[in-house]
Amino acid sequence: MKDVEQAQGILIVGEEACAELVGRKEAFEAVEAVFGAMASGEARNFPVVREAIGHADALYGFKSGFDKAGMVLGVKAGGYWPGNADKGLTNHQSTVCLFDPDTGRLSALVGGNYLTAVRTAASSAVSIAHxxxxxxxxxxxxxxxxxxxxxxxxxxxxxxxxxxxxxxxxxxxxxxxxxxxxxxxxxxxxxxxxxxxxxxxxxxxxxxxxxxxxxxxxxxxxxxxxxxxxxxxxxxxxxxxxxxxxxxxxxxxxxxxxxxxxxxxxxxxxxxxxxxxxxxxxxxxxxxxxxxxxxxxxxxxxxVGLQDLAVASVAARLAEEGGRATRVAL
Known part of the structure; x- marks a missing residue:
């Protein structure tokens, strides 16, 4: 029973591991693939929630979706805190939650700050390439x-x-x-x-x-x-x-x-x-x-949320394969 619980634990992938494992090539390929899946009807973004929270001039929201081609389901939660630079933090703060499409079980928590930057850059790079x-x-x-x-x-x-x-x-x-x-x-x-x-x-x-x-x-x-x-x-x-x-x-x-x-x-x-x-x-x-x-x-x-989920899925896979993720029970 303990082995089953361990196998079903949640992967935790931190910002440092994301930055080391997901480079421009991996991000480009993930974003290009999910854009193609969206156009062919195999991937869908869900409605975005984005609101001013009335504190710290911050915008906070959720982006989510499901990529059937890549079997990636999840949500990115986070937003923009304009005063963070003065605190030594990036203004964009986010975390990606990935779920098992077959069961709905939470499968991974992935740091989203670096991935937001690298997936946004990959998106413009895809547009330049094409x-x-x-x-x-x-x-x-x-x-x-x-x-x-x-x-x-x-x-x-x-x-x-x-x-x-x-x-x-x-x-x-x-x-x-x-x-x-x-x-x-x-x-x-x-x-x-x-x-x-x-x-x-x-x-x-x-x-x-x-x-x-x-x-x-x-x-x-x-x-x-x-x-x-x-x-x-x-x-x-x-x-x-x-x-x-x-x-x-x-x-x-x-x-x-x-x-x-x-x-x-x-x-x-x-x-x-x-x-x-x-x-x-x-x-x-x-x-x-x-x-x-x-x-x-x-x-x-x-x-779009599917960009975040695509690169977060890559980060989770590479982190698990390379022993760079922590697995915990919920």
Missing amino acids: LARKDAKVLGMIGAGHQSTFQLRAAVEQRTFEKVVAWNPHPDMLPRLGAVAEELGLPFEAVSAEEVCAQADAIITITSAFEPLLLKDWVRPGTHIACMGTDTKGKMEVDPALVAAATVFTDEVAQSISLGEAQHAVASGALSPDAITPIGAVINGAHPGRTSETEITLFDGTG
């Missing part, structure tokens, strides 16, 4: 917060980039990105947001803005934009007119139009929800993706 021009040479970064370095490292692996240009509302944060670019052997230049658009072939926005940082007239034909910061009603990183003028792809259409970057263009009637394509359709070969060298493509990365 939508950016093959000859993209200059990578633009809008934002230099905690997640920006993850974004930069993942993005440069998708194309033969020769330079990084970046802008951030607080310029004093840009040296962090510059140091990563130098480590990667890429020239780095801090410029205005307009100049990022003038130079970049692919642009990642990763901010918490509530107003457009990129305007339609700034963006060159053929640019790919990965909008990764807008995940709440009211947020906005790019001009809605730019969204309406681009060919728009997303992780999940329902979230894109309700709380993603497309929410404003859709609300104004400038963009039809039917014009937004799940990137999983491109991954599965059901949609061609980019169709010309002059087309502006935009990926609305809203951040």
Whole structure:
């Protein structure tokens, strides 16, 4: 009986183990696969709960879903505490709970902070891999917060980039990105947001803005934009007119139009929800993706629960195989 109880215990996978076991390659493959499963109807996100708690200016919520293809069921609980940086903590705090799809039994608790950053970076990297021009040479970064370095490292692996240009509302944060670019052997230049658009072939926005940082007239034909910061009603990183003028792809259409970057263009009637394509359709070969060298493509990365569950499942499996997880009885 004791052996049965031990086998049915809960795996505890901490942040350190997640960071050591789940790299960019593992995250990319997990996120790409789950986007494909979503597009083919084999994986489904459940409605998101996200609320301001009325304390510490924090947003807290739940993202959950079931991936039948990968047999992953679970929920990510957590949110955004803007004052955490002053306490030496990351602003995003979360934990992933995984359940056995066959029994409903809680099977693992996985630290979600590192995984949130690496899966978000994997999402934009998947979009660059499938939508950016093959000859993209200059990578633009809008934002230099905690997640920006993850974004930069993942993005440069998708194309033969020769330079990084970046802008951030607080310029004093840009040296962090510059140091990563130098480590990667890429020239780095801090410029205005307009100049990022003038130079970049692919642009990642990763901010918490509530107003457009990129305007339609700034963006060159053929640019790919990965909008990764807008995940709440009211947020906005790019001009809605730019969204309406681009060919728009997303992780999940329902979230894109309700709380993603497309929410404003859709609300104004400038963009039809039917014009937004799940990137999983491109991954599965059901949609061609980019169709010309002059087309502006935009990926609305809203951040779906299935991304978190996919990378957490990988972390749990690798931690158990490598003896890096603790197993406890509930």
